Amino acid sequence: MNIFNKLFNNSINSSQDDNEEESLQLATCILLIEVSKSDDDFDCDEQKKIQSLIKSKFNLSDNQINHLFELSNDKHNEMTSLFEWTDIINKECSYDQKLIIIGFMWDIAYTDEKLDKYEDYTIRKVSDLIHIKHTDFINLKNKRAT
Numbered sequence: 001m002n003i004f005n006k007l008f009n010n011s012i013n014s015s016q017d018d019n020e021e022e023s024l025q026l027a028t029c030i031l032l033i034e035v036s037k038s039d040d041d042f043d044c045d046e047q048k049k050i051q052s053l054i055k056s057k058f059n060l061s062d063n064q065i066n067h068l069f070e071l072s073n074d075k076h077n078e079m080t081s082l083f084e085w086t087d088i089i090n091k092e093c094s095y096d097q098k099l100i101i102i103g104f105m106w107d108i109a110y111t112d113e114k115l116d117k118y119e120d121y122t123i124r125k126v127s128d129l130i131h132i133k134h135t136d137f138i139n140l141k142n143k144r145a146t
Contacts, residue, residue: 024092025054028058031086032054032104033050033076034126035109035126038118041112046108053108082129095131101130102123103140
């Protein structure tokens with residue numbers, strides 16, 4: 001393989017990696033928004049918490065966070081199913097990374113220091129869709145509740 005082909009293939013792989021990372025960021029943010037909106041109270045504290053968690057997880061600038069959050073909120077408003085987003089998580093994340101996302105979902109649910117039954121249901125549903133063991137689901141819930 002000549003140098004041009006090596007550079008071209010690396011460029012394709014790099015571009016593909018960037019697209020996968022952006023899809024993962026979007027999917028994660030959408031799932032956090034889903035929890036926040038599940039109790040029909042998409043308040044400012046939860047929105048700030050989502051942005052903070054996404055920023056820490058993906059190391060993004062404030063402008064990138066704002067853009068990602070707006071895009072995620074728009075996509076969330078248009079979605080008809082969680083499958084598209086949980087499928088990305090299943091393809092791109094290890095089990096430990098999935099646990100981090102579920103932990104973040106619990107963080108959003110407990111932002112107002114009370115757990116709504118719809119928030120609990122949403123996290124349970126996502127946990128099932130991304131194949132989280134029930135014991136891990138409960139452990140993360142209990143850890144965040146304290």
